[in-house]
Amino acid sequence: MLSYQHEYHAGNFADVHKHLCLRLLFESLLKKDKPFCYIDCHAGAGIYDLESAHARKTAECEQGIGRLWGNGEAASLAGVGAYLGAVAALNPDGQLRRYPGSPALASQWLREQDRALFMELHPAAQAALKKHFRNDPRVSVHTRDCYEGLPALVPPAIRRGLVLLDPSYEVKDEYTSIVALTVAAHRRWHTGIYVIWYPLLHAARHLELQRALEASGLHNILLTELALGEAGETSGMYGSGLAIVNPPWQVDAQLAELVPRVAQALAPGRGHAQLRWLARESVA
Numbered sequence: 001m002l003s004y005q006h007e008y009h010a011g012n013f014a015d016v017h018k019h020l021c022l023r024l025l026f027e028s029l030l031k032k033d034k035p036f037c038y039i040d041c042h043a044g045a046g047i048y049d050l051e052s053a054h055a056r057k058t059a060e061c062e063q064g065i066g067r068l069w070g071n072g073e074a075a076s077l078a079g080v081g082a083y084l085g086a087v088a089a090l091n092p093d094g095q096l097r098r099y100p101g102s103p104a105l106a107s108q109w110l111r112e113q114d115r116a117l118f119m120e121l122h123p124a125a126q127a128a129l130k131k132h133f134r135n136d137p138r139v140s141v142h143t144r145d146c147y148e149g150l151p152a153l154v155p156p157a158i159r160r161g162l163v164l165l166d167p168s169y170e171v172k173d174e175y176t177s178i179v180a181l182t183v184a185a186h187r188r189w190h191t192g193i194y195v196i197w198y199p200l201l202h203a204a205r206h207l208e209l210q211r212a213l214e215a216s217g218l219h220n221i222l223l224t225e226l227a228l229g230e231a232g233e234t235s236g237m238y239g240s241g242l243a244i245v246n247p248p249w250q251v252d253a254q255l256a257e258l259v260p261r262v263a264q265a266l267a268p269g270r271g272h273a274q275l276r277w278l279a280r281e282s283v284a
């Protein structure tokens, strides 16, 4: 049985990194009128109450969205304004009380012609997701395990699109099984964009994920990492990473501009970012 609940972590610095990158990827898909499909394999509850006992216990959002909220300088960066606008839509009185998870961000950014598929395994998160999106005809919520669901759902009827894989890594072999899932989906839908989130922890298990990606035969994988400090400074998560398979054109340059500045806004003087390609296909 799963015990992870994103309520404890919603709006933390890793969510900020992940959701800003998601916004840049959406912007690239939104450039064309042609519809696209967004698949969220680990959707979570969709919307989080930052005043709940769970959220207050960890107060993780204070080091995340709390640092960008009302920060005019950060809001002027490409992608950040639209992201903060989506958070503001849930907090119309200007007080930061609710935070949109990836499904709620996506539903704000999708157009009429676009579609979304959300998968979630935890019963409480499933119920919340179904409730939030019951009146949105663009969205279908699947109460299923993405390890079975994703290969069954791709390729989607709309062939342009993006898959977010955002596991909680409760099970340690998930660092490699998430890569195997991506490879299985890519075999069926090789033009899709795949985004895998991973934590940076002192134990450095993310290196297993990166080695598995390198050995997978997949090409064109961009890694973006944001850290609030150095490994070993904390026993918890010190950074957040995303592996992007098939990133759209110019997203590397946009991330190179954005992520270091966001890292500085989140942790002035300590925050830093890294961007590199893994298995880049040579362009003749």
Ligand SMILES: C[S@@+](CC[C@H](N)C(=O)[O-])C[C@H]1O[C@@H](n2cnc3c(N)ncnc32)[C@H](O)[C@@H]1O
Binding pocket: 002, 004, 005, 006, 015, 018, 040, 041, 042, 043, 044, 045, 046, 100, 101, 102, 103, 119, 120, 121, 122, 125, 144, 145, 146, 147, 166, 167, 168
């Ligand atoms: C990190 S949270 C997702 C956060 C969300 N993507 C966001 O950015 O707002 C991970 C979620 O994945 C769910 N989950 C874990 N394993 C899963 C699986 N195999 N299939 C579907 N959902 C899963 C967990 O219940 C949890 O709600």
